[in-house]
Amino acid sequence: MNPRKALLPDVDIVYNFGSVETHWKKLRSLGLLHLLLGSAGLALLRLSETFSKEPSGLLLLTAGLLQLSTAVFYCRGWKAFWTQIGTGLLYMLAAVVFLIDFQHGWTFQPLILGAILVMSGMLRSISALHQAGSPAWRCRLLNGTIAIFIGFLTMAGWPVSGPEGCSLVVATELVISGCSTVFFTMAIGKILAESP
Numbered sequence: 001m002n003p004r005k006a007l008l009p010d011v012d013i014v015y016n017f018g019s020v021e022t023h024w025k026k027l028r029s030l031g032l033l034h035l036l037l038g039s040a041g042l043a044l045l046r047l048s049e050t051f052s053k054e055p056s057g058l059l060l061l062t063a064g065l066l067q068l069s070t071a072v073f074y075c076r077g078w079k080a081f082w083t084q085i086g087t088g089l090l091y092m093l094a095a096v097v098f099l100i101d102f103q104h105g106w107t108f109q110p111l112i113l114g115a116i117l118v119m120s121g122m123l124r125s126i127s128a129l130h131q132a133g134s135p136a137w138r139c140r141l142l143n144g145t146i147a148i149f150i151g152f153l154t155m156a157g158w159p160v161s162g163p164e165g166c167s168l169v170v171a172t173e174l175v176i177s178g179c180s181t182v183f184f185t186m187a188i189g190k191i192l193a194e195s196p
Contacts, residue, residue: 001166006156011027012061014087022024023073023074023075024081024185024188024189024192025185025189026070026074027072027074027075027181027184027185028143028181028182028185028186028189030066030067030070030181031153031177031178031179031180031181031182031184031185032178032182033063033066033178034066034174034175034177034178034181035175035178035182036178037062037174037178038059038171038172038173038174038175038176038177039062039171039175040059040170040171041055041059041167041171041174042168042172042175043054044056044167045164045167045168045171050120051097054098055167056098056166056167056170056171057095057096057097057098058095058099059064059170059171060091060092060094060095060098060170060174061091061092061095061099063091063096063174063177064091064092064094065088065092066089067084067087067088067091067184068084068085068088068089068092068118070084071084071085071088072085074165077127077130079127079130079131080127080130080131083123083124083126083127086120086123087102087120087124090116090119090120090123094112094113094116094170096116097109097112097113097116097133097157098166098170099114107121109166110154110155110157110165110166111155113151113154113166113169113170114150114151114152114153114154114155114156115151115155116151117141117147117148117150117151117154117169117173118148118151118152118155119151120144120147120151120173121143121144121145121147121149121150121151122144123144123146124140124141124143124144124147124180125141125144125145126144126150127140127144128140128141128143128144129141136180136183136184136186136187136188138178138179139184139187140184142180143176143177143179143180146176147173147176147177150164150169150172153169154164154166
């Protein structure tokens, strides 16, 4: 009997995670980078007296590119591969929302950003539910649920509808996403370490 199947009798590690089983450390690095980017965003909000929206847009663009490249090179065969791709594309779309000046200023940005967060959260939640029983799937489900909640709050104009509020939301989302990915990969690493 496969010892990995014995650890998780109802979960096929290879089917659920594909090449992530081999590259989980690189996926963990992605989580740490998201955590670092989110923390940098929070620090920028705290330290800068005059706020510029470009840093948050660049943070999101960087996070999206990292997510896409990690998915393409290290997550093939993973059941959540397309979720990773979709989340990366949504991050990049959110970056465009930050970096492009709309005619009506910040009237539509919170609505668009909130909708993007809701879609991203739904992707993660669906992916987590499909992997119920796999390592840290509840953590991924919580991450998706929080993203949906923050997205609806953003669309409603909370905490504020200006660039500072949207940047706070972006930084918080990156921190939560990073933590979720780190916990998820730590769980995979623990299973692999316990397997002969």
